[in-house]
Structures are given as C-alpha cells and as structure tokens.
Amino acid sequence: xxxxxxxxxxxxxxxxxxxxxxxxxxxxxxxxxxxxxxxxxxxxxxxxxxxxxxxxxxxxxxxxxxxxxxxxxxxxxxxxxxxxxxxxxxxxxxxxxxxxxxxxxxxxxxxxxxxxxxxxxxxxxxxxxxxxxxxxxxxxxxxxxxxxxxxxxxxxxxxxxxxxxxxxxxxxxxxxxxxxxxxxxxxxxxxxxxxxxxxxxxxxxxxxxxxxxxxxxxxxxxxxxxxxxxxxxxxxxxxxxxxxxxxxxxxxxxxxxxxxxxxxxxxxxxxxxxxxxxxxxxxxxxxxxxxxxxxxxxxxxxxxxxxxxxxxxxxxxxxxxxxxxxxxxxxxxxxxxxxxxxxxxxxxxxxxxxxxxxxxxxxxxxxxxxxxxxxxxxxxxxxxxxxxxxxxxxxxxxxxxxxxxxxxxxxxxxxxxxxxxxxxxxxxxxxxxxxxxxxxxxxxxxxxxxxxxxxxxxxxxxxxxxxxxxxxxxxxxxxxxxxxxxxxxxxxxxxxxxxxxxxxxxxxxxxxxxxxxxxxxxxxxxxxxxxxxxxxxxxxxxxxxxxxxxxxxxxxxxxxxxxxxxxxxxxxxxxxxxxxxxxxxxxxxxxxxxxxxxxxxxxxxxxxxxxxxxxxxxxxxxxxxxxxxxxxxxxxxxxxxxxxxxxxxxxxxxx
Numbered sequence: 001x002x003x004x005x006x007x008x009x010x011x012x013x014x015x016x017x018x019x020x021x022x023x024x025x026x027x028x029x030x031x032x033x034x035x036x037x038x039x040x041x042x043x044x045x046x047x048x049x050x051x052x053x054x055x056x057x058x059x060x061x062x063x064x065x066x067x068x069x070x071x072x073x074x075x076x077x078x079x080x081x082x083x084x085x086x087x088x089x090x091x092x093x094x095x096x097x098x099x100x101x102x103x104x105x106x107x108x109x110x111x112x113x114x115x116x117x118x119x120x121x122x123x124x125x126x127x128x129x130x131x132x133x134x135x136x137x138x139x140x141x142x143x144x145x146x147x148x149x150x151x152x153x154x155x156x157x158x159x160x161x162x163x164x165x166x167x168x169x170x171x172x173x174x175x176x177x178x179x180x181x182x183x184x185x186x187x188x189x190x191x192x193x194x195x196x197x198x199x200x201x202x203x204x205x206x207x208x209x210x211x212x213x214x215x216x217x218x219x220x221x222x223x224x225x226x227x228x229x230x231x232x233x234x235x236x237x238x239x240x241x242x243x244x245x246x247x248x249x250x251x252x253x254x255x256x257x258x259x260x261x262x263x264x265x266x267x268x269x270x271x272x273x274x275x276x277x278x279x280x281x282x283x284x285x286x287x288x289x290x291x292x293x294x295x296x297x298x299x300x301x302x303x304x305x306x307x308x309x310x311x312x313x314x315x316x317x318x319x320x321x322x323x324x325x326x327x328x329x330x331x332x333x334x335x336x337x338x339x340x341x342x343x344x345x346x347x348x349x350x351x352x353x354x355x356x357x358x359x360x361x362x363x364x365x366x367x368x369x370x371x372x373x374x375x376x377x378x379x380x381x382x383x384x385x386x387x388x389x390x391x392x393x394x395x396x397x398x399x400x401x402x403x404x405x406x407x408x409x410x411x412x413x414x415x416x417x418x419x420x421x422x423x424x425x426x427x428x429x430x431x432x433x434x435x436x437x438x439x440x441x442x443x444x445x446x447x448x449x450x451x452x453x454x455x456x457x458x459x460x461x462x463x464x465x466x467x468x469x470x471x472x473x474x475x476x477x478x479x480x481x482x483x484x485x486x487x488x489x490x491x492x493x494x495x496x497x498x499x500x501x502x503x504x505x506x507x508x509x510x511x512x513x514x515x516x517x518x519x520x521x522x523x524x525x526x527x528x529x530x531x532x533x534x535x536x537x538x539x540x541x542x543x544x545x546x547x548x549x550x551x552x553x554x555x556x557x558x559x560x561x562x563x564x565x566x567x568x569x570x571x572x573x574x575x576x577x578x579x580x581x582x583x584x585x586x587x588x589x590x591x592x593x594x595x596x597x598x599x600x601x602x603x604x605x606x607x608x609x610x611x612x613x614x615x616x617x618x619x620x621x622x623x624x625x626x627x628x629x630x631x632x633x634x635x636x637x638x639x640x641x642x643x644x645x646x647x648x649x650x651x652x653x654x655x
Contacts, residue, residue, distance in 0.1 A: 020638035026430040027131035036135040044481035051076035054480045055239040061088035064444030065245035066190040067468020073197035084210040089191035096183030098306035099175035100461040102140035111172040121647040123169040124452020125602035143465040151189040167457035169349035175458040180397040211266040215499045221439035225503045232568040236496045238488035248445035252583045253420035254527025257302035263579040276436045276627040278448035281594035282424035287353035289419025291373035300419040305457040308346045310381035319364035344654040351454040351603040354418035358536045377413035424451040428627040432475040443467035453602025515560035519576040539607045543595040554584040
C-alpha cells in the first residue's frame with residue numbers, strides 16, 4: 001500500500017463517527033536509517049544564555065517525564081514538573097520488571113539495528129510508523145550507556161560485560177536487565193537525576209498534584225490546571241510548552257496490571273481540548289499476569305515476561321482435567337505454544353501468547369480453582385540449570401508470586417492468565433512528538449508512537465527513556481526557539497481564568513450529583529463490559545453491545561454517583577470519580593475504533609477477520625493509523641497512511 005493521492009481509507013460505518021482528513025507524520029524524506037540524524041541537524045537551537053528565559057511544564061515523573069524534566073533542566077531551561085505521587089520514584093515505570101531492549105552486536109547472535117527495526121515493525125503488525133522504530137533502535141545504546149552511567153545496576157557476565165536475555169517476538173538476546181526489577185532500578189536512577197536538577201534550581205518539582213485541564217491560548221497549549229491532592233486547592237501554571245508523560249490507560253479495564261492510580265485523565269483532557277488520539281483500541285493483554293482469584297480484589301499482578309525464557313507454558317491435554325499439575329504425566333501435557341510455534345515457542349509475542357491462552361481457557365483446559373489460568377512451569381529449567389541459577393535470575397519474582405498466592409513456584413508451576421496491561425494507543429503526535437495541539441508534546445505510553453498494534457516486551461522502558469532523554473530535549477527547544485522574548489500567560493489572563501472556571505465547574509458537578517454509588521461501583525462494571533466486549537478478542541456483536549452498555553452506564557454515573565467529603569481536602573473518592581468519568585468517555589471511543597477497523601492486527605483481534613486462528617490484516621484498505629477527534633459527542637476519524645521501506649509488508653509468522 002502506498003500513500004498515493006488517490007487512495008482513501010474505507011468510510012466510517014459506526015454510528016456517531018465520520019471520516020476526517022489526512023495527517024502528515026512529518027518524518028524527513030530520504031533513507032529512514034539516517035532520518036533522525038538529519039532531523040536533529042534541522043532543529044533550531046536556543047543559545048545557552050537564553051534558555052532560562054523559556055519555561056517548560058512536564059506532567060509525570062516516570063522514565064519519560066523524569067528524563068525530559070532532568071535533561072531540559074540540565075540544558076538550562078526553566079522547568080516545572082508535576083506528579084500526583086508523594087515522590088517521583090513512585091511512578092509506574094517501576095513495574096516494568098523484565099528488562100530494556102537495545103539494538104546492536106553486543107553478542108554474536110547476529111543482532112543489528114536493522115533486525116531491531118524489523119522485529120519492532122513486524123511485532124507491531126505493521127501498524128506503527130517505521131521512522132519511529134528506526135529512532136528507537138538508533139538511540140537504544142545511548143540509553144543503556146546513559147542509564148548505566150547515572151546508576152542503574154545492570155546485570156553483568158563473569159567477564160564484566162553487560163548481560164542480556166531474550167524476550168518475546170525476537171530470536172536474539174538484546175534485553176538488558178537488573179535481575180527482575182529493571183524498571184524499578186531505572187526509575188530510581190531517573191528520579192535521582194531529576195532531583196539533582198531540583199537541587200540545582202533548574203527544576204521546580206510539585207508532588208501530590210493532579211492535572212485536571214489544559215490552558216488554551218488561541219489554539220496553542222499555554223499551561224495546565226492542577227489540583228493539590230492534599231489541600232484540594234486548584235491552581236493554574238503557564239509555560240511556553242507542555243510535555244505530557246502521564247502513562248497509559250490500561251486501568252480502564254479495572255482488573256489490570258497497572259497501579260490503581262494510573263489513569264487517562266490528563267490525555268483525555270487534551271482530547272477534549274482538540275488533540276487527536278490514535279488507535280485507542282490497541283490494548284495489550286500481558287500473557288503472564290496472575291489469574292483473577294476473586295471479584296473483590298482490586299487489580300491483577302504482573303509476572304515478568306522474562307520468565308518465559310526458562311518457564312514452559314502448558315495445560316492438561318484433556319479438557320476438564322482436575323488433577324494437580326505434578327500428577328499429570330508428560331505425555332498428557334499440551335505445551336501448546338511450542339507445538340504451534342516451534343521457532344519461537346514460549347517466546348512468541350504477547351498478543352499471540354495471550355490469544356492462545358484465552359483459547360485454551362475457553363475450550364475447557366484452564367487450570368486453577370476458577371479454571372481461568374494456564375501453567376508456567378520451571379520444573380525442567382530447575383533440573384537443567386539448578387535452583388540456585390533460577391533464583392539468581394528470577395528470585396524476587398518467585399518470592400512475589402509466593403507472597404501473592406501462597407504457592408512455591410520452585411515446587412509447583414505458576415498459574416498465569418492474560419491481563420490488561422499496556423496501551424499502544426495514545427495521543428497522536430508527529431515525528432517531533434508534538435500533538436495536533438501546538439505546544440503540547442507527549443512522551444512514553446501517553447503517546448501512540450513506536451509499537452503499532454502490539455508492543456514487543458522490553459520496548460516500553462526503552463521507548464520511555466528514548467522519549468525523555470534523547471528526543472524531547474531536541475524537539476521541544478526547536479519549538480521554543482521562535483518564542484524567545486515572549487512571556488508565559490499572566491496568571492490573571494482570560495485563558496487562565498476560563499480554564500480555572502471550567503475545572504471548578506466540573507468538580508462541583510461531580511460533587512453535586514448526590515446519588516448512591518461510589519465511583520468504584522461504575523469502574524468495576526465498566527471493566528467487565530470491556531473485558532467481554534473489547535478484550536483479547538472482539539466481534540462486531542460484542543463491540544456494538546458494549547457501546548450501548550457503556551452509554552447507558554455513563555448516564556447512570558452522572559445521575560447515581562455519590563462522593564463523600566468535599567473538594568477542599570484530601571478526597572480520594574473525588575479523584576477516582578474524575579478518572580472514572582473520563583474512562584466512561586474513552587471506553588466508548590475504544591469500542592468505536594475497534595468496531596470501525598474491519599481487520600485483525602496485533603492485539604486488535606476481530607474474530608471475523610482471521611485465518612486458522614491467526615490475525616488477518618487488510619493492508620489494501622487499513623494500512624493507516626486512525627487518529628480520532630472528539631467533536632461535540634461525535635467521533636471524527638483522521639488517518640495517517642503508513643508506508644514501509646526497509647521492512648516489507650508480510651504476514652506475521654512465528655512458527
């Protein structure tokens with residue numbers, strides 16, 4: 001498929017949706033292998049003496065936010081950084097346990113930048129921007145060097161070289177790691193770099209603040225509205241540019257692997273102010289989450305994908321087999337991933353592994369008391385390598401599993417199941433990571449970049465670090481350079497007053513409903529609707545039913561919500577209510593996007609579009625990214641055509 005001027009995407013057939021225009025991603029012309037180098041040379045610069053006269057607001061302190069704030073602060077810009085945590089090190093980046101990818105030839109397994117790009121584009125099922133994948137790979141080794149230099153304790157081989165291991169969707173060893181707590185160690189290093197700039201006076205850090213709106217000035221983003229979560233005070237803060245690095249929206253499913261405070265509100269408020277959101281239905285279900293054990297638990301727990309290096313996934317060959325795992329002989333076990341995908345085995349990409357696990361569970365082969373899981377077994381690895389070696393590699397993960405379940409994974413297999421995890425969709429941005437709203441940039445999972453319809457494991461920490469440390473510190477100054485000599489909006493200006501009034505009105509509306517159910521009541525129902533209607537697999541029937549049910553639930557929310565307490569104090573029910581209100585709007589668009597896209601690709605699997613159980617892409621009609629505009633309750637689908645120069649379009653095959 002090519003982006004010829006005569007080509008147009010299929011029309012929108014979903015009620016309440018219509019077609020919009022063509023988007024230009026803005027990647028440089030010419031060879032993609034040199035695109036990022038050439039773009040950096042084109043960027044305008046700001047004299048070091050002038051940087052302190054330009055202000056940037058960064059919302060979020062995960063790897064992307066902490067990196068961007070620290071780098072821009074060290075460059076000399078005035079930076080104001082916000083987090084709703086009590087400390088920046090608590091950002092959800094700590095939860096990515098398994099590792100961080102980097103392209104190269106650190107081992108003799110024939111890895112390279114080109115192979116990294118091919119794996120990333122193919123892993124995303126050709127629904128991401130190829131130029132972004134090149135930048136991700138090109139900057140990857142700088143990330144490893146930098147994070148190591150600022151304190152991340154990467155594992156090392158006996159000779160002192162950095163150790164690597166494999167992750168799903170690749171056949172080489174390119175994942176650097178710090179035992180089973182890589183995200184935590186990277187986040188600690190990034191947070192310390194941020195606090196160094198706070199101490200230096202270039203960054204002002206405001207903790208326990210949640211973004212509730214954007215300040216708009218003639219179509220340009222000029223600041224943010226924040227609520228102090230302790231005092232309830234609502235304030236406006238203005239700047240020359242704003243960076244959102246507020247994470248993904250997987251918590252919309254209620255049961256997810258995300259921290260319970262992770263939410264979509266900052267990104268969704270940008271959508272309400274006119275920003276486009278790309279591919280919102282591209283949701284990754286992590287294959288190695290723990291099965292839900294009770295409807296009363298608050299979330300699922302993530303077991304790192306790195307466990308699939310040595311663990312073998314299986315189910316009883318006979319449906320309904322009630323025997324404990326240890327009493328089922330080898331010949332009566334179905335190692336279904338090894339059987340179906342012998343080349344990749346248990347290291348198939350996450351979407352493939354999750355879809356196959358769901359198929360086994362639905363066919364009656366599920367294990368555990370609720371029959372909602374599959375086994376991840378280390379028996380053979382322990383026999384081959386010894387318990388001590390497995391403990392060195394995964395000990396903290398095994399401890400976490402035992403604390404959560406009461407079972408010893410050294411003695412019995414783990415039980416795992418797919419759980420809502422990472423969102424490939426997010427705010428649409430161009431190659432410079434600026435959204436469709438001038439002055440608003442995105443970093444990390446908040447944006448749609450790199451991953452297409454399925455993220456390869458260990459590319460999340462990489463993409464967040466590349467955004468924060470090595471992309472935004474180049475592209476944001478390019479936007480700032482022409483603004484030298486201008487001042488941020490005054491605190492009493494009309495746009496600021498308007499944004500504050502809009503925010504206070506919404507808070508008052510939530511508090512004034514006076515119904516009988518708390519926000520978690522509606523969130524739990526919404527999660528059930530999404531797992532059933534827009535989960536690991538989707539159908540036209542399930543999506544249509546989900547849209548109707550979500551609309552009805554939203555009406556109930558705005559008439560039956562009850563929030564105890566007031567806005568002038570710490571009020572976590574008010575925080576939850578605002579986030580659930582946004583989920584109820586985003587959820588409908590997710591289903592609209594999934595219903596509109598008449599194909600299967602990556603994590604978006606429509607049962608109507610498959611060949612022998614595998615996703616059936618339609619490159620002739622759907623090789624583009626959908627970027628949605630919310631316009632007075634209507635959804636307008638804009639599109640960015642996707643072309644591929646270095647990685648030829650092909651059917652994904654992991655057999």
